[in-house]
Amino acid sequence: MNLCTYLERAAREFPDRVAVVDPSGREWTYRQLDDTSSRVAGFLAARGVVPGDRVGVIAPKSAEVVATLFGIMKCGAAYVPADYTAPVTRNRTLLSDCAVAAVFLDPSCAGIMSEWPTPAVPLVSWFAGDDPGVPGVPFGDVCAQAPLAPSRLTADDGLAYILYTSGSTGVPKGVKLTHGNASCYVDWCSDEFQPVPEDRFSSHAPFHFDLSVLDLYVPLKHGSALYLISEHLGKTPQELAAFIATNRLTMWYSTPSILSLLAQFGGLEKHDCSSLRVVQFAGEVFPVKHLRSIVERWPQARFYNLYGPTETNVCTFARIPTPIPPDRTEPYPIEHYCFRVTDEEFDAIFAASDVAAIGAMHALQSRGFEVPADVAVVGFDDIPAASLSTPRLTTVTQDARRAGELLIDTLIDSIETGEIHNSLLPVHLTIRDSSVCDHGA
Numbered sequence: 001m002n003l004c005t006y007l008e009r010a011a012r013e014f015p016d017r018v019a020v021v022d023p024s025g026r027e028w029t030y031r032q033l034d035d036t037s038s039r040v041a042g043f044l045a046a047r048g049v050v051p052g053d054r055v056g057v058i059a060p061k062s063a064e065v066v067a068t069l070f071g072i073m074k075c076g077a078a079y080v081p082a083d084y085t086a087p088v089t090r091n092r093t094l095l096s097d098c099a100v101a102a103v104f105l106d107p108s109c110a111g112i113m114s115e116w117p118t119p120a121v122p123l124v125s126w127f128a129g130d131d132p133g134v135p136g137v138p139f140g141d142v143c144a145q146a147p148l149a150p151s152r153l154t155a156d157d158g159l160a161y162i163l164y165t166s167g168s169t170g171v172p173k174g175v176k177l178t179h180g181n182a183s184c185y186v187d188w189c190s191d192e193f194q195p196v197p198e199d200r201f202s203s204h205a206p207f208h209f210d211l212s213v214l215d216l217y218v219p220l221k222h223g224s225a226l227y228l229i230s231e232h233l234g235k236t237p238q239e240l241a242a243f244i245a246t247n248r249l250t251m252w253y254s255t256p257s258i259l260s261l262l263a264q265f266g267g268l269e270k271h272d273c274s275s276l277r278v279v280q281f282a283g284e285v286f287p288v289k290h291l292r293s294i295v296e297r298w299p300q301a302r303f304y305n306l307y308g309p310t311e312t313n314v315c316t317f318a319r320i321p322t323p324i325p326p327d328r329t330e331p332y333p334i335e336h337y338c339f340r341v342t343d344e345e346f347d348a349i350f351a352a353s354d355v356a357a358i359g360a361m362h363a364l365q366s367r368g369f370e371v372p373a374d375v376a377v378v379g380f381d382d383i384p385a386a387s388l389s390t391p392r393l394t395t396v397t398q399d400a401r402r403a404g405e406l407l408i409d410t411l412i413d414s415i416e417t418g419e420i421h422n423s424l425l426p427v428h429l430t431i432r433d434s435s436v437c438d439h440g441a
Contacts, residue, residue: 040071
């Protein structure tokens with residue numbers, strides 16, 4: 001499903017419900033959010049942005065930025081968010097790397113447009129703020145554009161957004177996510193967390209971080225309200241605890257570090273956070289002593305550990321059993337795959353074989369599929385199946401192996417060297433030499 005369908009459907013069903021509350025406290029209804037996003041789409045389409053183009057967005061979180069993300073997708077393009085506090089050179093590199101056709105910037109990011117590295121300079125629009133002194137279209141003028149109707153909604157396999165890795169192992173890499181990829185995850189979240197229109201979701205993660213996918217699309221699918229948390233508030237535990245209590249948030253999602261800060265320094269005993277019913281964390285190990293502390297403060301909530309690479313948003317999870325035993329010291333690991341694969345999808349991929357290649361299994365998981373329990377377990381060449389971290393991830397024939405390679409070729413756009421190293425550790429083999437070849441070179 002195209003992600004914009006969530007917003008358009010909610011705007012029809014709940015036009016006057018609050019969709020987004022931005023850090024200043026302004027409330028935007030679903031009608032306002034849908035209309036503004038359609039005007040952003042009209043602005044882009046009128047200036048030559050076409051389906052498949054990429055559009056950068058670099059600014060602090062606001063209702064206008066949320067509308068812009070949806071407007072870009074309504075135009076058929078993909079949004080490329082980046083950190084507005086990052087160095088100018090990094091952000092300029094990211095935008096030029098994916099050849100953005102347009103960019104929406106906070107005026108504080110004006111330096112990005114100086115010394116643009118290619119002859120084709122993208123269309124620029126500025127969010128509200130001081131005059132950046134660089135040519136561009138003010139966001140107010142963008143909103144005066146006639147709405148694009150109908151929207152250019154791409155198919156499930158159309159590109160929705162590109163998230164860049166940190167670059168900790170080298171140059172940042174852009175990970176391309178489709179509407180189908182994200183909606184598969186959103187649908188799983190809907191099944192597991194059971195959101196309702198009365199829910200109030202936090203938006204703690206920045207939009208260039210993959211945790212934001214749940215924050216943005218799950219509430220809008222269900223007509224819930226999304227509360228945007230500024231960077232300053234997000235790092236100030238006492239103010240953050242008061243924010244949760246005052247706004248009666250029901251759904252929370254952040255890294256364990258933030259929850260640990262809340263547990264230690266948030267003064268949770270002073271705040272009534274009994275409205276919280278689901279607390280999710282991802283991205284790091286959660287020290288048990290801090291997890292136990294916050295579970296004791298919020299006993300009414302269900303706690304979830306989510307995990308997955310950027311390519312899948314999230315693909316594994318565990319619900320934390322509560323209360324946490326006082327003698328437990330080990331962190332809680334993930335336990336389950338998030339997704340399912342239909343019989344038709346499984347048959348289409350493995351029509352030629354009744355067993356699955358290890359590569360194909362990993363590729364299936366990157367698409368959000370769970371391997372059926374009755375898949376045969378067979379050894380991978382001389383590697384005993386028992387030595388694999390997940391025994392069902394197996395292979396037998398060259399055809400199956402090639403199927404896995406083809407799936408990986410088409411699905412994985414970003415592979416870090418550290419990920420390759422870590423994926424080999426569970427196999428416990430002695431590897432003398434290895435090499436990686438780019439078949440397209």
